[in-house]
Amino acid sequence: MAQILKSRQELELLFAPTAEVGFELIEKECVDLILMDINLPGMSGVEALQLLKQNPETAAIPVVALSANAMPTDADRHG
Template identity: 45%
Template sequence: TSVITKANQPVRHVLYVEDNHVNGEVVRGALASRDWIRLKVAPTIEEGLAVLHDRLTGPAPDLVLLDVHLPDASGIEFLQLMKANPQTAAIPVIMVSADAMPEQVDAALAAGAYCYLTKPVQLPALLVHVDDLLATHT
């Protein structure tokens, strides 16, 4: 049975791979109004992959928010690994990065990102994308 929240929404899980604690908390605050979303923040690619593949840590995410510049690898590499794996290929990914260089944006979109948002993130736009993706990807 799935858990139903106050808003009669099934609980959805979002993974944010982000090494900056403040950015993680800003997104956590933005998502707080959606009590059906459970956010897990992973500060490294290694921890993000562990969340994706280790079911002991909980269910697989329904959506991934992904920074580009991380301490142990590029977010683009993480995205490529996700899209190459049949178990994670269908999980939508929103890139969230301060790097607005066109080649970085193009690389992320070519690798399979749904969209690319630049920091500081416009929270209303982020919430629209999160809501749309969680409504259409089950």
């Protein structure tokens, strides 16, 4: 992802190795979009998405879920 977005100087990409670290970043930074791996270590991306949508402060942030091994049924299940 970093390589893909590297040429976009107007974007700042922040990294979080886990959902828990990602939540900490969101509290400190103004985030316009979340790119999230579904298969995170610890809390899954699916669980993290549910928490984001339940929180009024993060519910409106668009989330793009990514996964190297997603199946079509995953998109339907988590839509």
